[in-house]
């Protein structure tokens with residue numbers, strides 16, 4: 193391939209470290225100090241965004257997890273109904289589609305067969321039911337792709353070429369674009385105050401630095417990854433937007449280390465997974481300083497009481513670390529609702545990468561997986 197590996201052992205490692213720059217490139221020309229430029233979505237965007245009554249996000253794999261984070265953001269920050277669905281489900285059921293739905297198709301490659309078929313399904317439905325208010329927006333990393341060709345609007349992530357099969361910088365830049373979409377919709381529909389917009393814009397400007405700070409934890413995370421040398425299972429826990437981040441962590445660990453991993457919203461622990469907890473199953477918890485922290489802490493006590501080994505990613509100002517049986521990475525301070533999931537995910541990427549090194553797998557080309565799944 194024409195992309196140089198440079199000092200890095202793997203493309204995945206290189207791509208993890210490219211994330212500050214990928215965010216800068218994705219924001220370029222689309223944001224000012226305190227505003228998001230709606231016009232960056234194209235000349236018709238403002239008019240279309242005004243009429244949108246609900247969002248329906250469709251994607252696969254890691255891109256689907258970006259959609260899941262967005263559902264929390266959309267409903268919480270601007271109060272716009274939002275649903276998320278994997279493309280292979282959407283395309284084979286008979287969905288009820290309401291007029292004035294904005295479909296958001298997220299795909300790094302723009303070539304994933306299921307996502308593309310879902311878009312064709314939407315286009316067909318719109319024609320048959322004569323619903324002019326339905327619009328599709330593709331969020332892609334590849335400009336000249338099938339998805340960008342067939343969607344009504346396209347917004348590119350400027351992550352640069354991603355070679356590692358497991359997606360890293362694409363996910364991060366997808367979330368950046370989705371934050372821009374959320375802010376644009378909120379602004380046009382007057383669901384977002386100027387102050388709020390300026391806070392989001394400011395947070396996105398700070399993001400490259402927050403990511404750099406997260407990357408500085410690599411050594412510490414590498415040490416912790418030793419714990420996985422003889423493990424076959426892992427459980428990721430999070431609440432709120434950290435639940436999809438937990439899912440993404442579990443997916444990454446499965447993909448590149450072949451360790452069986454699951455993710456649960458921490459509140460569901462008692463409804464099943466608690467039965468699995470013992471010293472052979474590490475539990476990874478994502479614990480930002482937010483309104484759910486106290487609830488999460490009591491979930492972690494339940495794990496501790498059953499002899500589970502805990503790895504906690506928490507805010508510098510939190511105090512979970514006082515618990516001796518926990519390994520804690522104290523990271524990201526001052527992250528907001530938009531920047532937190534993006535920043536914590538970086539720490540999980542590093543963890544999964546280092547676990548894969550210990551397991552000796554083919555990090556960039558995991559067995560049985562493809563970068564872009566263009567067949568059914």
Ligand code: G6P
Nearest residue numbers: 252253254255299300301304359
């Ligand atoms: C494959 C890749 C994943 C990716 C998914 C969706 O499974 O291995 O990393 O998240 O496809 O790909 P897309 O290009 O549509 O984002």
